[in-house]
Structures are given as structure tokens and as C-alpha cells.
Amino acid sequence: MITLTVTDRAGTSSTLAPVADKTLMEALRSAGHDVAGTCGGACSCGTCHVYVAAADLARLAPAGADERDMLEALADVVPVTAGSRLACQLPVDATLAGISIEIAPQP
Numbered sequence: 846m847i848t849l850t851v852t853d854r855a856g857t858s859s860t861l862a863p864v865a866d867k868t869l870m871e872a873l874r875s876a877g878h879d880v881a882g883t884c885g886g887a888c889s890c891g892t893c894h895v896y897v898a899a900a901d902l903a904r905l906a907p908a909g910a911d912e913r914d915m916l917e918a919l920a921d922v923v924p925v926t927a928g929s930r931l932a933c934q935l936p937v938d939a940t941l942a943g944i945s946i947e948i949a950p951q952p
């Protein structure tokens with residue numbers, strides 16, 4: 846089992862231990878975090894936006910073109926940083942083990 850640290854919008858940190866979810870977005874929703882995932886992982890809503898800790902970024906596969914486009918659009922409404930990722934594009938696998946993320950403001 847992998848675990849990662851999630852900080853919610855109120856600044857409260859907790860441990861997330863995904864079990865059966867395929868993506869980080871699904872895992873956050875399953876755990877009751879306020880992540881809408883409105884588009885179901887189609888890279889078109891931005892409601893699964895998270896900030897990945899700088900020290901953990903290199904462990905993740907780079908964002909694809911669709912994810913980069915969505916993040917660019919999000920930048921008009923919420924802060925987008927070097928650590929910004931869409932949780933629906935991050936598969937639950939060993940690359941997430943031990944990383945820290947923060948749930949971004951709602952777009």
C-alpha cells in the first residue's frame with residue numbers, strides 16, 4: 846500500500862492511502878476530499894487541480910499536452926504554479942508513494 850500526504854484547502858494535512866482507485870483524483874474523492882472531478886478525468890474541468898511539493902515533482906511523469914492546456918486555462922482563475930498538476934492525470938502507482946500534495950482552490 847502506498848501513502849501520501851494531502852493538505853486540504855483549510856490547511857489540514859492527512860494521510861491518504863489509495864486502495865482501489867485508478868487515479869489520484871478518484872482516490873481523493875473516495876477519501877471524502879472536496880475534489881469534484883466534474884469531467885470524470887477528461888482533462889477539461891480543472892476541479893482536480895493540486896499542487897505537488899517541489900521536492901516530489903521530479904518523481905512524476907511530465908504533464909501531457911491536454912493537461913498543460915487545462916492548467917494554462919486554469920491560470921486565468923486560480924494560481925497555477927510549477928507544482929500544479931491535475932490529479933485525474935496521475936495514476937495511483939508507486940510514483941505517488943510518500944509525496945505531498947495540496948488541494949488547489951476551486952476554479
Ligand code: FES
Binds near residue numbers: 885915
Ligand atoms: S477531473 Fe476534470 S480535469 Fe481532472
